[in-house]
Amino acid sequence: MKIVSYNVNGIRARADRLAEYLAEQQPDIVCLQELKCADEAFPAADIEAAGYRAVWHGQKGFNGVAILSRGDTAPTLRRMGLPGDPDDSHSRYIEAEVDGTIVASIYLPNGNPVGTEKFAYKLAWFERLRLHAADLLREERAVVLAGDWNVIPTPEPDDVFSARAMAKDALMQPESREAFRRILHQGWTDAIRARHPDGPVYTFWDYTAGCWQRDAGFRIDHLLLSPIAADRLADAGVDKDYRGREKASDHAPTWVRLEA
DNA sequence: ATGCCTCGCACAGCGAGA
Numbered sequence: 001m002k003i004v005s006y007n008v009n010g011i012r013a014r015a016d017r018l019a020e021y022l023a024e025q026q027p028d029i030v031c032l033q034e035l036k037c038a039d040e041a042f043p044a045a046d047i048e049a050a051g052y053r054a055v056w057h058g059q060k061g062f063n064g065v066a067i068l069s070r071g072d073t074a075p076t077l078r079r080m081g082l083p084g085d086p087d088d089s090h091s092r093y094i095e096a097e098v099d100g101t102i103v104a105s106i107y108l109p110n111g112n113p114v115g116t117e118k119f120a121y122k123l124a125w126f127e128r129l130r131l132h133a134a135d136l137l138r139e140e141r142a143v144v145l146a147g148d149w150n151v152i153p154t155p156e157p158d159d160v161f162s163a164r165a166m167a168k169d170a171l172m173q174p175e176s177r178e179a180f181r182r183i184l185h186q187g188w189t190d191a192i193r194a195r196h197p198d199g200p201v202y203t204f205w206d207y208t209a210g211c212w213q214r215d216a217g218f219r220i221d222h223l224l225l226s227p228i229a230a231d232r233l234a235d236a237g238v239d240k241d242y243r244g245r246e247k248a249s250d251h252a253p254t255w256v257r258l259e260a
Numbered sequence: 261a262t263g264c265c266t267c268g269c270a271c272a273g274c275g276a277g278a
Contacts (some may be wrong), residue, residue, distance in 0.1 A: 008276080010267050025274035034277085037266060061268055062276065110278055150278075171278060206278065220278080250266075250278080 001028040001258050002217035003103065004239075005221050007204075007251035010036040011064070014249055015046060017260040021242060021253060028070050028097050030253075031105035031146040033058075035064025035091075042066070057081070065105040065147070069098045078102065084128040092125070101229070101258070102136065102177055106147025111170030122150070126179035133183050136226065142258070143226035147189065148251065151180040152193045152218050153190070158200050160218040161211075171220060180222075191223045191229040195237070203238055203254045212243060221254040232258040236255035 011032065022030070032051070035042065040057040047054050053074035056066035067075045073110040075096035082093045092107040096136045105193060108127070111122030136143050152172045166172045166256035192201055202217030211217065225233060235257040243252040 013267060034267095110276080112276095112278065166278090168268050169278065211264095218278090245267075247266095 001099070001101075001102075001112075001260060002255055003027065003029040003030045003031070003144055003146060003223065003254045003258065004135060004255040005033070005148070005223055006253040007020055007033040007107070007148040007221060007249060009202045009249040009251065011043060011066075012037055012041070013133070015043060017242065017245065017247060017249065019046065019050050021239070022052060024051070025239065025253075026027050027255065029075075029101075029103055030068040031103060032066040033064075033105060034062070035059075035066060036062055037064060046165075055094060055096050057091040063091045063107060065070070065091060065094045065107050065128065067094055067096045067098070067103055067105050067130065070114065075103070082125070082128045082132055084131065085124070085145065087126065088125075091150055093129075101144065102139070102141055102143040104145045105148070106145060108148065110150050111176065114115060114168065114170050114173055117177040119173075122170060123175055123179060126176075130179070130183050133188070134186055139189075140228065142225065142229040142232065144229055144256065145224040147222070148220060149222045150197045150220055151222075152220060153174045153177060153180055153193075153222075158198065161200075161216040162204070166218065171218070184224065187227055188224040189227075191230075191236040192219070192226050192238070193234060195235060201238060204251050205243055207250050223254065223256045225235045225256065229258060234259050
């Protein structure tokens, strides 16, 4: 089964691109981030017309996450939002079960600029995710944590076109990378790097400054697999060409294929 | 050092993104 993480940067602005992606790739499960729409504005009818059912956690204007499954059975919702902060108003986490696999769609806070409350929020959110991820591992099930983690895992060129250009960015701060590593080291597998240990793999290219044209990207969309899911890992990759199409998101769909 | 594009909001630039 193909499981995709795709930050669409506005699901309504990306309606044609998303429908095209579903028709061409026919993924089994799609985790969407940055819906940028309220719950009542989610294009559920369009999703259904494309042959998918969805659960979603929207928010007017920004954030918003969803999980799509192919076929007539909707994902079974497990939770919306992370535990640990009832005052957190951002729609950044949704978790569901599809065909026995637990899947989370994650939109981790960006955290820029560093040194502000936004960066503190990023790290606090990361810590809440770490605690919840540990709970998920204890279930000893197939679990996929898929999303826009807003972290460049290493400053090496394999993860970023220029460590120097990104050195002051929240995505590459040592604290951000450490928080990501702490979750990984619980026992998760970074599927992209498991399949592609060497060489550049980018999932995001900024709209500005010709970043796409000069391949100035970085890797921030990640699919983390629990040990039982990792045992089923057949392949992983980035559907990069969708980044180059008309009206593209600034992220490319990033995926894993698990043996049934 | 800042803006570069894009989206949503709401109808004029602006916040947010990364």
